[in-house]
Amino acid sequence: MVAAAAATTLAAGAAILVVTAQPRLAPWTLDPTDPRVSLEDVEREVARRHPVPEVEPAGLAAMLGRGEAMLFDVRTQEEFDAGHLPGAIRIEPGSSAAEILSLHRDRLGDGPVVFYCAVGVRSSQLMTATLKQIAPHAGGGVYNLRGGIFRWAADGRALVKGDGPGKAHHFDASWGQLLARTTPR
Incomplete structure (x- = not known):
């Protein structure tokens, strides 16, 4: 879909309408x-809309x-409390690079940094805004977990919830249907 933007310019006393197409x-x-x-x-669709470096769940x-990755969960506190990846640190969706670095710079180290959310939208948006x-x-690069916690859970990998196993998503029955019919790779 293309949105049109218009600008009016005066040239030799005449109004000229310039229309430029901007992708949307x-x-x-x-x-x-x-x-x-x-x-x-x-x-x-997430990869198309938000082209950032990715890592597959098996790679993560x-x-x-090997104890190499720093893992950031880019979801709400409620979602994190319902279940998250082992070792993940929760950060607010929409956090700035300055906020992340002020709280976690000393933990980043030489290994890769991996962001994730439910399916990858919020984490890839945050990466786009903070990657530079x-x-x-x-030192090991910055990545988005392809498929997010949904793919991680669908592949049968462990989640943490307090002292026991967690759930990947429970707030939206629509997305729960997608997870329920997803088969492991």
Whole structure:
């Protein structure tokens, strides 16, 4: 979809209307209740809209197994409390690079930094806004977890909730339907 922007310019006493086309993303079109929509569809759409470096869950699991990754959960406190990836630190969606660095710069170190949320939208948006400032402090690169906590859970990987196993998502029944019909890779 293209939005038109108009500007008026005076040239030799005459008004000239200049119309320029500016690309605009269409609204989210994937319905998680539609049985034809898969998590893979959502992953592709997130990657198209927010092209940032990604890591697959298997790659992140290997990083975490070696103690290499710093993991940031970009969801609300309620979502985090319902279930999160082991070792994750929660940060507010929309946090600035300055906020993240002031609180966590000393933890970034030489390994990779990985952001995640439910399916990757909020975490990739945060990465887009902060990547240039955070990357110099992350020796192993900065990544978004492809498919977010949904893909992690669908692949059968452990989640944490307090002292026991957690849930990937429980606030929206629509997105819960998508998770319920997602099969592990």
